[in-house]
Amino acid sequence: MSLTIRDAEPSDIPAITAIYRHAVIHGTASFELEPPDEAEMEHRFRAITEPGYPYLVAAADDGSLAGYAYANAYRARPAYRWSVESSVYIDPKRQGAGVGRALMRDLIDRSEGLGFRQMIAVIGGSAHKASIRLHESLGFYLAGTLRDSGFKHGQWLDSVLMQRSLGNGAETTPDPDLYPGTLYSSAKPSA
Template identity: 55%
Template structure:
C-alpha cells in the first residue's frame, strides 16, 4: 500500500493527538505521563509550524494519517539556531512498515534545505527500534543519560544521537540568514 507524505495541517490534529496519546500511555518515547488534550497539541503544532519548522504527515492511499514527524529547536539560545531536534510518532498499525524511515528521510531533507546543520534525536527509553531507525539514516550515538525518566514502573535511559546536515560543522553557516523563523528579528 503506497504511503504519501505531505505537510501536516490543523485538520490532522485529532489523529495526531490520538497517535501521541497512545505513545504517552503505552510507550517510552515521550516522558509525559498524562497525554495532552487536542487544544494543547494544537498550541504545540502552531508554535512549531509558526517558527518555520517542518511538520510532516504520512498518509495511506485511503487518506488515513499513520504517523507524523517534525523538527523543532533543540534549545532556544541563538548559538543553537543551526541545530534541530527530530520527533517521530507512528500509530500502532504503522510500526514496522518503513513509515518511520520515510518520515525521517523527508525531515532530514527538508531541514537540510532550510539551512540547518545538525539534527539531534533525544530517544526516550533508549528505544531499540528508534535507535535502529536513526542509525540507518546516519545518526551516531553521542551520549546516554542513565535513569533520566521513571515511567511504567521502571527507570529509563535517554539516548542522544546526532547527524550532520549539509556541511555540518565543516564550514561556517551563512549568518546573513537563519533557518526557520525562530531567531529572526
C-alpha cells in the same frame, strides 16, 4: 501500503493527537505521563510551524495518518539556532512498515534545505532498539546516554542522544543569509 508525505495541516490534529496519546500511555518515546488534548496539540503544532520548522505527516491510501514527524528548536539559546531536535511518532498498527523511515528521510531533507546543520534525536529508553536502529540507518550516531533520567511505567529510563550532520555540518561557517529557526528572530541578526 503507499504513503504520501506532506506538510501537516490543522485538520490533522485529531489524528496526530490520537497517535501521540497512544505513545504517551503505552510507550516511552515521550516522557510525558498524561496525554495532551487536541487544544494543547494544536498549540504545540502552531508553536512549531509558525516559526517555520517542518512538521510532516504520512498519509495512507485511505486518507488516514500512518504517522507524523517534526523538527523543532534543539534548545532556546540563539547559538543553537543551527541545530534541530527531531521527533517521529507512528500509528501503532503501522509500526515496522517503513513509515518512520519515510518521514525521517523527508524531515532530514527539509531541515537541510532550511539551512540547519545538526539534527539531534532524544530517544526514550535504551531498550527502544527499533528507534535506535532506524536513526543509525539514517546516519545518526550515538552522541551519549543520560542514564536513568526519566521515570515512567514504574521504571527508570535512559535518554539516548543521537546526532547527525545536515548538509555541510560543521565543515563550514553557516551562511549568514540563511537564518533558520525564526523562533529566535524574525530577521537576520545584526552585525
